[in-house]
Amino acid sequence: MKDLPDRRLLLVHAHPDDESINNGATMAKYAAEGARVTLVTCTLGEEGEVIPPALAHLAPDRDDALGPHRVGELAAAMAELGVSDHRFLGGPGRYRDSGMMGAPQNHRPGAFWSADLDEAAGHLVAVVREVRPQVLITYDPNGGYGHPDHIQAHRVAMRAAELAADPGFRPDLGAPWEIAKIYWNRVPRPVAESAFGRLREVLDKTPFAKAGSVDDVPGVVDDPVITTEIDGAAFAVAKASAMRAHVTQIEVAEPWFALSNALAQPLLTTEYYELVRGERSETGVPSAGGRGSGETGIPSAGGRVSADPRETDLFQGVAP
Ligand SMILES: CC(=O)N[C@H]1[C@@H](O[C@@H]2[C@H](O)[C@H](O)[C@@H](O)[C@H](O)[C@H]2O)O[C@H](CO)[C@@H](O)[C@@H]1O
Numbered sequence: 129m130k131d132l133p134d135r136r137l138l139l140v141h142a143h144p145d146d147e148s149i150n151n152g153a154t155m156a157k158y159a160a161e162g163a164r165v166t167l168v169t170c171t172l173g174e175e176g177e178v179i180p181p182a183l184a185h186l187a188p189d190r191d192d193a194l195g196p197h198r199v200g201e202l203a204a205a206m207a208e209l210g211v212s213d214h215r216f217l218g219g220p221g222r223y224r225d226s227g228m229m230g231a232p233q234n235h236r237p238g239a240f241w242s243a244d245l246d247e248a249a250g251h252l253v254a255v256v257r258e259v260r261p262q263v264l265i266t267y268d269p270n271g272g273y274g275h276p277d278h279i280q281a282h283r284v285a286m287r288a289a290e291l292a293a294d295p296g297f298r299p300d301l302g303a304p305w306e307i308a309k310i311y312w313n314r315v316p317r318p319v320a321e322s323a324f325g326r327l328r329e330v331l332d333k334t335p336f337a338k339a340g341s342v343d344d345v346p347g348v349v350d351d352p353v354i355t356t357e358i359d360g361a362a363f364a365v366a367k368a369s370a371m372r373a374h375v376t377q378i379e380v381a382e383p384w385f386a387l388s389n390a391l392a393q394p395l396l397t398t399e400y401y402e403l404v405r406g407e408r409s410e411t412g413v414p415s416a417g418g419r420g421s422g423e424t425g426i427p428s429a430g431g432r433v434s435a436d437p438r439e440t441d442l443f444q445g446v447a448p
């Protein structure tokens with residue numbers, strides 16, 4: 129591919145911080161290996177809560193200045209991951225954070241949840257046809273945990289993958305491009321359960337008063353659904369630093385973290401995926417026994433029932 133690196137990865141996320149929480153180690157790994165890593169974030173996270181009291185004035189019901197502040201947090205997080213190509217869908221502020229499901233903000237003018245799907249997907253088609261990624265990562269249809277912006281980010285990403293490959297769709301946006309492999313963010317239930325078990329054992333040694341539960345982790349599925357695991361242990365510090373850069377949203381005390389609801393969760397450095405489009409490569413982690421360090425330096429105890437080997441590289445089987 130003329131003038132493009134051989135390996136090109138596109139990630140589509142809803143808010144600044146989702147990319148570091150879900151894929152920080154994956155992004156840092158591939159960026160370090162010379163792949164082109166492109167992040168598209170669909171909103172500025174304007175409706176988020178604010179953890180540090182000194183920044184409380186940024187809140188949507190105060191100065192409503194959280195969105196621009198989170199743009200800066202995202203830039204700092206990308207610097208920690210070594211990712212230089214990060215964009216906002218349709219440009220910064222084109223789509224506004226919709227708030228949690230059922231909130232009045234869901235229907236505020238400009239809210240991402242009420243965006244026209246093909247109009248929003250059209251903005252992403254322009255990026256796909258420019259970057260020509262072989263691999264796309266986004267959320268499952270429930271957005272991991274049912275947040276409207278996550279659900280909409282899934283819909284826009286999947287629709288854009290379809291439209292980008294259609295030669296009849298908006299030729300003005302560039303030559304058609306077929307994304308070879310599409311992955312959804314997932315966490316295997318055994319890994320989440322063993323990680324929370326360890327967290328509960330040491331909770332009194334953490335700065336967090338309460339621990340969350342497996343149900344608080346987005347995209348938890350039974351083991352056989354997982355097709356791919358990326359061992360990002362070498363990038364644990366980068367991931368933790370990127371998460372820490374999202375100061376208004378996340379408090380990090382490795383290998384644990386908490387979002388604004390202050391419920392501690394494990395910080396996973398093996399990141400897991402479900403391949404939903406493209407060919408699963410034949411080689412991979414042997415099928416017997418649990419593998420991969422489910423958290424920073426803590427071996428996972430989660431055994432696996434899937435008979436198929438898991439991929440250990442998102443780009444396995446794709447052409448440059
Ligand atoms: C990780 C993520 O998607 N965060 C979103 C989410 O934030 C949650 C929200 O503030 C909720 O009120 C808290 O209890 C919870 O702890 C937060 O994770 O929703 C926000 C509003 O849409 C969004 O800005 C934030 O990025």
Ligand SMILES: [Zn+2]
Pocket residue numbers: 142143146275278
């Ligand atoms: Zn989010």
